[in-house]
Amino acid sequence: MSWLSKWQAVAALLLSVSLSPALAEIPASERAVLEALYNNTDGDNWTNNSGWNGPAVCPGPVDLGSGVSASPRFGVYCGANDGTYDHVVFVTLGDNNLTGPLPALANLTELRRFFAYSTNSDGSSNVTSLPPDLASLTKLERFSVAGNGPGLTGTIPSLSALTNLAQFRVNHNGLTGSLPSLVGLNNLELFWAQNNGLTGPIPALSGLTALIDFEVDSNQLTGSIPSLSGLTNLQVFTAFTNRLTGALPSLNGLTALRAFSVANNQLTGPIPPLVGQGLSALRRFRVHRNQLTGPVPDITGLSLESFAVGFNQLTGPVPTAPATLLAGDSILCPNNLSQPYPASPAWDAATGSTPWWSACAAAATAGVAAVPTLGEWALILLGLMMAGLAALRRVGRA
Secondary structure: OOHHHHHHHHHHHHHHHHHOOOOEEOOHHHHHHHHHHHHHOOHHHOOOOOOOOOOOEEOOOOEOOOOEEEOOOOOEEEOOOOOOOOOEEEEEOOOOOOEEOOOOOOOOOOOOEEEOOOHHHOOOOEEOOOOOOHHHOOOOOEEEOOOOEOOOOOEOOOOOOOOOOOEEEOOOEOOEOEOOOOOOOOOOOEEEOOOOOOEEOOOOOOOOOOOOEEEOOOOEEOOOOOOOOOOOOOOEEEOOOOOOOOOOOOOOOOOOOOEEEOOOOOOEEOOOOOOOOOOOOOOEEEOOOOEEEEEOOOOOOOOOOEEEOOOOEEEEOOOOOOOOOOOOOOEOOOOEEOOOOOOOHHHHHHHOOOOOOHHHHHHHHHHHOOOOOHHHHHHHHHHHHHHHHHHHHHHHHO
16 A cells, blocks of 8 residues: 555544544433433333433534434434534424323423424324423424324413424314414414314414414314414415304415315304405315305406305305316305306316205205294294283283
8 A cells, every 4th residue: 555545544534533423411401301201201112212221412413504413312303503512402202102291391491393293193192291381492493292182281381482483283182271372473384273172262463474374273262363464475274163253354465375264163244355366376265164144256267176165144146166176175055146056067066066056955945944943833832822921911901
C-alpha cells in the first residue's frame, strides 16, 4: 500500500469517528417522565418496547435536515433548538398497545410531538386519560390520542398557552365537557374532536387563517355554527350529528373548501348561495336532516361529488345535476319540491333512486292523508271532551 493510500485510510477512519453520534444522557427530570409513561401504560406489554429497559440516552443528530435523532428507546426522538441532542422532542407510540393513564409531561420541556393514538379505534392502544398538565406544554406542535375509545375520559383543558400547536387529535374517545377556546392558536391547521360526548358550543374560529381541517361531528354540541369568514385555507368542516341550531354560515370566499357537512342537526333558515362564491374546490356539501327552508340552491358549474339536502323543508325546482356527482351519494328528498317532478337520469344515478323524486312524492302523499298517531288521537279526544264540557256549562247557564 502506498503512503498516499495509507493516509487516505487513516483520514477516512478519523472522519468516521468524528461523525459518529455521541451518546448524551437524557436529563433526570425527563427520564422520570419516560419511566412514568412506561409504568403507567403497562410498558412490559407494549407491542414494541425495545430499548426501554436500557439506558436513557440520545445520540447526536442523524437527520441533519430536521435536527432530530432516534433514541435507542423505541418511539423517543431527541433534539433541541439550542443545538443539543439530549432533550426529548418527539414521543411517537401510536398503535403500540399503551394501556392506562398518561402521566404528567411538563418536564419534557422541549416536547414538540406526542402520539399515543389507536388507528381507526381498533384497540391497538387503550389510553385512559389526557396528560394532566397538557395545558402547560407550550412547545407542543402535534398531539394525538385519537381512537382510544370510550375508556379515555375527562375534559379537554385550555389550549390557550399552546401557541405553537398545529395539529390536535382527540377524536373517537369518551371525552366530555366543552370544546376549548381556540383564540390565538394562529398555527393551528387541524383540530379533530369528533365522536366523543362533548357538549356546549363550537368555539369561534375567526382569525385561524392556517386552519385546514376542523372536525367535531358526532357529539352533543349545541348553539350555532360560528362564522367561517376569512378561513381561506379551510378544506374540511364537519359538525354533523350534533344538536346545533341557527342558520348555515356563508361559505363565500372559502376557496380551498372541499367538504362541508352539518347534516343531522336542528339548523333552520335557507341554504346560502353556492354559485359565485369562489367554491371551485367544493366536492361534498351535506346538510340533510335539518329544518332548512327556502329554495334548493343553484349548483351550476360546481364540481360536486356529493350533494345532500334531503329531509328538510326546501321548496322550488330541483337544480341541474352536475356531471361530477358520484353514484348513490346525493340526497334530494324528502322536500316540498315543485311539481311535476322533472325526469332526470343524472339525479336518478346520483341519488341511487329511480325516479329520484320517489321519496318526495311519498312524503307529499303521506302529508295529505296522514294517519294520526296515538298521541295525536289522545289530543283529539281531549279536545272533544273539553268542547263537550263547555257545551254542558252553557246549557246549565241557559
